Amino acid sequence: MKRFFDVLLSGFAVLCLSPLLIPVVIILKLTGEHYVFYGQERIGKGGRRFNFLKFATMLKNSPNMGTGDITTKADPRVLPFGKFLRKTKINELPQLINILLGDMSIIGPRPLTPRNYDYYTPEVKKGIELLTPGLSGIGSVVFRDEESIMARSGMDYTECYKTRVAPYKGALELWYLEHKSLWVDFKLIFLTAWVVFFPKSDLVFRWFRDLPPKPQWMEE
Secondary structure (H helix, E strand, O other): OOHHHHHHHHHHHHHHHHHHHHHHHHHHHHOOOOOOEEEEEEEEEEOOEEEEEOOEEOOHHHHOOOOOOOOOOOOOEOOOHHHHHHHHHHOOOOOHHHHHHHHOEEEEEOOHHHHOOOOOHHHHHHHOOOOEEEEHHHHHOOOOOOOHHHHHOOOOOHHHHHHHHHHHHHHHHHHHHHHHHHHHHHHHHHHHHHHHOOOOOOOHHHHHHOOOOHHHHHHH
């Protein structure tokens, strides 16, 4: 049933969003480094690797520059139009193609790069591998402004992700594994849109009162 809704909703979204997607493609082709899509290897269900699609927002050689596959706040590798795409999350829309291909679902844990995947515990890895990765999910909603959260920590970005972000995000994904249902998915779809317009909202913690407690460092 979930796969049926994934295909139905993603296909409908591609049709409805085509008036937005086509101008974005044209602008990207004419600006920056003149490439439209960025494909990156990510970990999927069962540990299978797949090509994860985004609109190009950064310099082509970004994975070999600076903080690698961790993007920082005000990252100098992000192109001017890319800043707008990232802020509005439009850069994520090509993943609708990944959903149609069966690599991803509308809701699930965000697919991780191999390097970031290694920061998670064996228990979390085992749980994540049971799930189809998602366009959004509980981790995406709670960490809707992950770059700012890491910037405020005052820590090295890689160390912050490894010691702070990954443990809590892993706990959230295990919570989703235990509670997953179509009803939870529909609520997370709504919350994904909600936090775009109300990024400081804690509605997710009011709707899902049994979430793992937010760590103190996220409140700082």
